[in-house]
Amino acid sequence: MSIPSAPFQSPEYLSSYLEQLGSGGSELTGQLQFALKETNRLLEEGFAKHQPVEELVRQRARLLDQIILCAWKKQSKTGNKPISLISVGGYGRGELHPHSDIDLLVLMQQAPSKEQCKEIEQFLYILWDLGLEIGHAVRTIKECVSVAEKDVTVFTNLVEARQLCDLDDLFSQLKYQLDLAQVWPPAEFFTAKLEEQKQRHHKFGDTGYNLEPNLKASPGGLRDIQTIGWVAKRRFDTDSFRGLVREGFLTDEEYNALSKGQHFLWQLRFGLHLLANRKEDRLIFDHQKNLAQMLGYEDTPERLGVEHMMKEYFRTVTELSELNDMLLQLFEEDLLCDENCRTVTEINQRFQIRNQRIEVTDENVFKKSPFALIEIFLLMAQQDEIEGVQATTIRLIRQNRHLIDQQFRVNIQNRSFFMELLRLPHGVYRQLVLMKRYGVLGAYIPEFGQIEGQMQYDLFHSYTVDEHTLILIENLRRFWLGKEFPLCCHIMQNLAKPELIYLAGLFHDIGKGRGGDHSQLGAVDARAFCQRHGLGSYDSRLVAWLVQSHLLMSTTAQRQDISDPDVIHDFALIVGDQVHLDYLYVLTVADIRATNAKLWNSWRQHLLQDLYTSTRLALRRGLSNPQNKSQLIKETQEKSWMILTGHNASPMRTHELWSSLGEVYFIHQDPRAIARHTRAIINHKQTKQPLILVSQREDFAGTEIFTYLDNRSHIFARVTSTLEKLGLNIVSARIQLSADNRRLDTYTVLDRDNQPISSEYISEKIHSRLLAALSADSAPSLPSQSFKTRKLKHFEKPTRVSFSPDSHNTMTVMELYGLDHPGLLAKVARTLLENNAIIHSAHIATYGEKIEDVFFISDMDGNPIEDSEKLSLLREQIIQQLDPQDDASDNDSDLVQQACSQGIDI
Known part of the structure; x- marks a missing residue:
């Protein structure tokens, strides 16, 4: 049969064509290539026309059955020797996405002969020539049983195997031998699959809420659904979730939820395979926007289409995780429980403990006493021996959480239970997680329900808003219990009312996704919640203030000069007292650590x-008694001199040097650093060679690089460019000009692991590279291109530049927001110099691939830049320099990532 000249109109026509091919002839490979191409085209068109994805994955499996059988029949000529072709894995279930692996088992009665080996090899070559991803094994029945006994994954594949060509009934013999050998009895199989799932979840951080999830393997993903199916098939010999309904293990509502969840994940996976044009289960940023568009998600004023899609994804995996927990626990009780599991310990009239899990005493408990929907979590927190909730009770919570309505929320007993939970010394985080998982937290605090699954499509946040919030609560608990952060631990253990910090944590981001300032929106919600729950006026105001001000401390620390007494005084005026400072500090640290691990x-x-x-x-000094700068400078110089006297420093030369440095230097520098700089400069004598010191900061916060040399153009650009090429992360820079026109610049750097430099070799390399760069006469070299990492390519974050006077109106503050790339600081310095502006200090804040840098600048005479036209031109030129051009091809992605990783070049 020749290859058709026109495409097929439907899969049915294609199937008919394949049936007529039979074993084919010499042109079979070409015919099958055409058939496979048509299969892909028809299914892709069907997906674009919104045909049910269930039909598409099964159609693909059926059409691939025919294509593979054609190839099999062409090569299989030893009909008198028992041999069978079996599909296993997802293909065995009859489910194939566009680029899913096709797993085959060639089943033999005896070890294959040379002739059979050649036939099998030729058969596989045909499939490989078609471009199919084939996984295969050639085994005898005895070998299958032996391998399956040792490997539960192999056994799982055989459990869902399906015969393609089995003229000798070897498949039935294999199933009989597996049963006869009692390979992986249901109880052992369940235990193994449960452990397998635990390890898989742990690999993904035990969370399904990473912003680039794995559709198949992440918690709540397709593998969790398949695990339920595998255990069900082993226990009840059923091939569908409908069979679990018949067995009484699944309600109709749960069946619908599982089916709906699988349908949604299948849609994402099918579309993802089409976009990637290969097997791809990671929903990475590269594909998220295009997939959202493919599936019809549209942008709204409040939210991007991709955020709508991801919110649905995260809510789906939340429900699937809940169902997975419940059903696997039901299987556990059915398969593993003995008489000891039946022992019951009564808690009260509504609850009891069985097998270390809490359960209701009556299936009507929640209907008769709706407050028990909050009480159950309070009881779990109060009793350490309770490890979780019985599956049947989880089911009842699901069925009754609709009772959490407005009347429920204003009920004084429910409010009391919730606040009592927050006041407990332990168990708060775990119970809030369970409340969220079982849908109670979002129902009780509707504003929290709105942020569940809310993605933040940027390069800054690693988790959904709700997951980030709960991680923040976990951090607060860790502060209380551990010594990892001594100051946080001390503060947490001495807070008069820890429940207030938990409330602030719960509400700090609750206003996101609504438009407007989320801090202000959240503060309104927090205050109303506190008042409804009987908190006093002071406590309510404190929680609301914490929510509204939760970014205040981080922005002040990272964007302002906190060595300036005036900055500290202004911040103290806003904070007001020690209580507000304590609460704000622990909230800020917990928030940053919950946002992104990096x-x-x-x-x-x-x-x-x-x-x-x-x-x-x-x-302590008093808000009406700000620190006197002159006194501060005097105290700093006295402390510095005390250190220097131990090194036989010359008073005259020290005084001469200090007189040239100016007041600002002594405000910014630590006495020990001043002493170190002073000794080095005096010992450096009058040489024209740059002085470079590489040392650890006294507070161990980073590595200090100090340079001292004659003032000249491009010093900042030379230093920053050199340090960036060495893979160092510059976090702070201070530029000081002495009265005799010498530059004293201080940089604080971290290595690529965000740690101070610990290698003496690297410190020496920094010294030699900087010495060469600062001694050179030629202009500093800058990167000719601005490379984008894989993630950067999918975010539209144009550079933003703003100007404002500093608090003393002595300098201009330039704030820079955008995407990080090699040479950024050097480009900024060069552009400023070209516009007759100089940098006095810089606060460098990098968040993953995002930067929020602050520069204190002036004109060449040291005055603030106030001319609006000059500032507008400066803004325009910096943006022109920094906005990365997409000039790196996708084929060079590995090289691009290497270029942007800033690996240390030594």
């Missing part, structure tokens, strides 16, 4: 702790 480092810890300590001293 954000927290020794430098940010130092900034926040330094701001806390300085503000505490300011509050």
Whole structure:
């Protein structure tokens, strides 16, 4: 039969064509390639026309059956020798997505002969020539049984196997031998699959709420659904969830939820395979926007279409995780429980403990006493021996959570139970997680329900808003219990009312996704909630203030000069007292650590702790008694001189040097650093060679790089470019000009692991590279291109530049927001110099691939830049320099990522 000249109109016509091919002839491979191409086209068109994805994955499996059988019949000529072709894995279930693996088992009665091996090899070559991803095994029945006994994954594949060509009934013999050998009895099989799931969840951080989830393997994903199916088939020999309904293990509502969840995940996976044009289960940023458009999600004023899609995804995996927990527990009780599991310990009239899990005493408990929907979590927190909720009770919570309505929320007993839970010394985080998982938290606090599954489509946040919020609560609990953060631990253990910090944590981001300032929206919600729950006026105001101000401390520490007494005084005026400072500090640290694991480092810890300590001293001194700068400078010089006297420093030369440095230097620098700089400069004598010191900061927050040399153009650009090429993360820079026109610049850096530099070799390499760069006569080299990492390519974050006067109106503050890339700081410095502006200090804040940098600049005479036209031109030129051009091809993605990783070049 020749290859048709026109495409097929439907899968049915294609199927008829394949039936006529039979074993084919010499042109079979070409005919099958055409058939496979038509299969892909028809199914892709069907997906675009919104045909049910269930039909599409099964159609693909059926059409692939025919294609594979044609190839099999062409090569299988030893009909007198028992041999069978079996589909296993997802293909065995009859489910194939566009680029799913096709797993085959060639089943033999005896070991294959040379002739059979050649036939099998030729058969596989045909499939590989078609471009199919084939996984295969050639085994005898005895070998299958032996391997299955040792490997539960192999056995699982055989459990859902399906015969394709089995003229000798070997498949039935295999199933008989597996049963006869009692391979993986239901109880052992369940235990193994449960452990397998635990390990898989742990691999993904035990959360399904990462912003680039794996549709198949993440918690709540397709593998969790399949696990339920595997255990059900082993226990009840049923091939569908409908069979579990018949067995009484699944309600109609749960069946519908599982089916709906699988349908949604299948839609995402089918579309993802089409977009990637290969097997791909990771819903990475590269595909999220296009997939959302493919599935018809549209942007709204409040939210992007991709955020709508991801919110539905996260809500779906939440429900699937809940069903997975419940059903696997039901299987556990059915398969593993003995008489000891039946022992019951009564808690009260409504609840009892069985097998270390809490359960209701009566299936009508929640209907008769709706307050029990909150009470159950309070009881679990109060009793350490309770490890979880019985599956039947989880089911009843699901069925009765609709009772949590407005009347429920205003009920004084429900409010009392919730506040009592927050006041407990332990168990708060775990119970809030369970309340969220079982849909109670979002029902009780509707505003929280609105942020469940809410994605933040940026390069800053690693989790959904609700997951981030619960991680923040977990961090607060860790502060209370551990010594990892001594200051946080001390504060948490001495808070008069810890429940207030938990409330602030719960509400701090609750206003996101509504438009407007989420801090202000959340503060209104928090205050209303506190008042409804009987908190006093002071406590309600405190919680609302914490929510409204939860970004205040981090922005002050990272964008302002916290060595300036005036900045500390202004911050202290806003905070007002020690109580507000304590609550705000622990909330800020918990928030940053819950946002993105890469954000927290020794430098940010130092900034926040330094701001806390300085503000505490300011509050003790009194808000009406700000620190006198002259007194501060005098005290700093006295402490520095005390250190220098131990090194036989010359008073005359020290005084001469200090007189040239100016007051600002002594405000910004630590006495030990001043002593170190002074000794080095004096010993450096009058040489024209740059002085470079690489040392650890006294607070261990980072590595300090100090340079001292004659003032000249491009010093900042030379230094920053060199340090970036060495893979170092610059977090702070201070530029000081002495009276004799010498530059004293201080940089704080971290290595690529966000740690101070610990290698003496790297410190020496920094010194030699900087010495060469600062001694060179030629202009500093800058990257010719701005590379984008894989993630950067999918975010539209144009550079933003804003200008404002500093608090003293002595300098201009330039704030820079955008995407990080190599050479950024050097480009900024060059552009400023070209516009007759100089940098005095810089606060460099990098959040993953996002930057929020603050530069204190002036004109060449040291005056603030106030001309609006000059500022407008400067803004325009910086944006022109920094907005990355998409000039790196996708084929070079690996090289691009290497270029942007800023690996240390030594």
